Amino acid sequence: MVNNQKSNDAAEGMSYILVTDVGSTTTKARFFAKKGDVWRYIISGEAPTTVEKPYEDVTMGVLNAVREIEELTEHKILSENNDNIMRPFDGEKGVDLYCTTSSAGGGLQMMVGGVVKEITAASANRAVLGAGSIVMDILTMDDGRPPHEKITRIKNLRPDMILLAGGTDGGTVKHVANMAEIFYAAKPKPRLGEGYSLPMIYAGNVNVQDHVRKLFEEDFSLLIIDNIRPTLNIERIEHARRAVHELFMEHVMSHAPGYLKLMKWTDIDIMPTPAGEGIAMQLLANELNVNVLGVGLGGATTNVYSIYEERFVRSVSANLGMSYSISNVCKETGIENILRWLPFEKDVNELQSEIKNKMIRPTTIPQTINDLIIEHAVAREALRLGLEHHKTIATRLKGVTVERTVGDLLDQGLEDTYIDLMHFSVIAGTGGLLSHAPKRIQSLLVLTDAFQPEGITRLFQDSVFMMPHLGVLSTVDPKAAWQIFEKDCLVHLGTVVAPRGQSREGTEVMEIKLDMPDGTTINEHVVYGDILKISLDVGETAEIEIHPKKGMDMGQGPNKHMEGVVHGGEVGVIIDARGRPLSLPEKPEERMNKILGWNKTLELYEYH
């Protein structure tokens, strides 16, 4: 049995590793092997998840996915009766390690309670999001809802778990107790059936602990931990995250169909899928030693991760996605915002129907170019909204200075969020739409248009969906996980060079000099509104000198010269002088021509 103890070489002596992700629709198995001294990805096996009726045993989907790997590799992994994962590898068959992530049955769904929305509840929210949960609702004393409305809401939602915080130690007692009584009055029932107590974590004012114990000890699985906000200027969320994971395994997962069996198979604890993905993003930030903005654009949800000066924050937009939730993207952003990315005319009603038809038949894929362009337009908006949402979570602690290593950062400026694209030098994306894009330049531009990177930013995406797998694997052996991550998972798209600021169309806003690896020099006078592509292969770098003009800023201040290095990729280097924030022409015809021009320059789509 391998402990969840992180060590750099826990996989030393191992030859084969199997990792699965039990998703809400598909169970994805990934098979890894050590070749010489290096861990590599071998192959994938996938099968429908079997958490629902008529199967109601999640292990069946796992076995089916693993069986596919066996067929493709002729490497025997399942036990003789095909009812377990054989371990360890005996020189011929089996694997040395098996672990899994899971989001089946809708993942971990939590409710958060606090006293003040912007203070204790915000901290509690960050804690449960970071633990990989979906937040069904945040209830606070100042959320404007009368108690009976809150009670009805709690009663109807049926969460998997509740995190109740509120008050600083020695601070308000009455309001925290009040919130606790609201939860008590609602008598919420757990989502996954009857017969077990709903897990509740209390992380509020220590002086209310006895009252909380009295209210919840009998009917709930109560866990009391240290206050998440012991004082106004301290936020301690790590122990709350750990508590969520602990209760997730003990009380939630063990009641999902087949999970008791699956838990016995795995060598380490089952982890929520987004938690695995988040750890993979942190691995990327650690290895490259930079701030990373990551995104998982799924069919139902969009997860955004930021690792900024070592501070990790995750947000999940539960109803922004590219299949099940595609119609909600339109609802949230407005159909006009989808239309603005299209280089052709489209009837609004027809577009709405097409998007809703994708929602009800989520497995279909675009056959025509225009259909693909529409999906990419929706993706830009899903990502944009996902980032906007992330900014509301990744905030400074309200109204106070903060005791933490990033104190300097959090003290500066008046902006609520500290997410400033100029300070992120890596953007990484994952998800079906990005990995299935017929051309890499398409996913690069979707990410660029949505997030609008500033300064010099490297862009990555994953090849085959395996970030959650590598995340959970890295808790055992970060070195092995990184080897696979670097060689087989990360697709280097390239680098985007984009100054902040706006100017007049056609005005020269940048002078650029690139010293290419073959000894040649490229000089460009870039005009506002243009986007250029310069080829630079994966693994290659080029020295760059940039002279911004007309008030444009590369992070050094307006018109300030900068020098740096750009990394190549499957796309190369993109010089983006379309302005930050990026603004599109108002008039439809002008806008369509502009987009067509960019598409042509970048050879974005191939028309037949």
Place this chain on the structure above:
Amino acid sequence: MVQSAKEDPNVAHAYTPGLKIKSIEQVSKERVLPIEGTVIVEMGDAVDFDSILARTEIPGDAEILNVTEILGVDPGDVFDYSLKKEGDTFEEGELLAKNVAFWGLVKNFVYAPFSGTIESVSGLTGQIIVRQHNVPLEINAYIKGKVVKVLPKKGAVIETKAAFIQGIFGFGGENHGEIAVAVESPEELLTEEKVGLEHQGKVIVGGSGITGEAYQRALEVGVKGIVVGGLDVEDLIEILGEDIGVAITGEENIDITVIATEGFGALPISERTFNLLKNMEGKMSAINGATQIRAGVLRPEIIIPYDNPDEMDESKEEFSDGMIKGSLVRVIRAPYFGEIAKVKDLPINLQRVESGSSVRVIELELEDGRVVTVPRANVEIIEE
């Protein structure tokens, strides 16, 4: 040999299983209470659409009374001023707490907002939680049939032989009514003048869609359900009062259950569905618009039980063996959306389609004789 993931072919190979359109299907419905209760039917009982199978009681709604604030006293003194203790019952309007001070100059009272029980009295907040009496809850049979299994304390399983049609999207919950076809052909739009008083209490079948006015007319005359091919997005927003973001429906507070069999836009109801419904005209049906596309797919349904299920021939039950050459399929995405076609070939190798993606494809012969290639993910089997 180590194969780089970056060179991996697209692994997507799923295709959408077809929606069921069956003239005879053994339909089985498990009907259970949300919490334990009493089952009142027995094995073998014949039940009608609205027969009650089981009943229970669920806890009433709770309310928090901020007693000490109303009385103007300290939270810790709540026990001294309260006239009731935990577990006591009370009637609506009954005095629960009072503070009469200064020889009657200060008089504050707390009365019960409803009849119920005292759930808790808190000396920390000075609040009293009061809860309404339990509320009865019953579960009905939903379909006409026979009890084939009793689930102790939970409910029962009802079975029948019925015509069974799955829609692609719907809204509104369970309902039942007689089938009435209100249009001449599958292509015809259900307009206001085609809905009349004779449709009261019925499930009406339209063609390619329904206008907003026709829906209003159906509401006025008391129609129970509407089945059409396609739904117009603007009309949908008007009917529901808001746009739909995710396809999780069934809880809408509306009187009519609406089911689209094909999708969004003006889409003729499929010939097979239309003919089957026409054959069943005049028979009672159970319909449910509840749709949930994500994990545990739930599609809206129309169930038309046969009057004498035991006499129906079961040999017509057929099972699909997946997609093979000659299978009848429906294309479910542009550019051939809605076309019915015959499978001509199922190439193994990935092929490049117009969008530039290399995907598994299927070669189809459309009804007009054209042979086209589409991604395999974009067709669904027509289950006969």
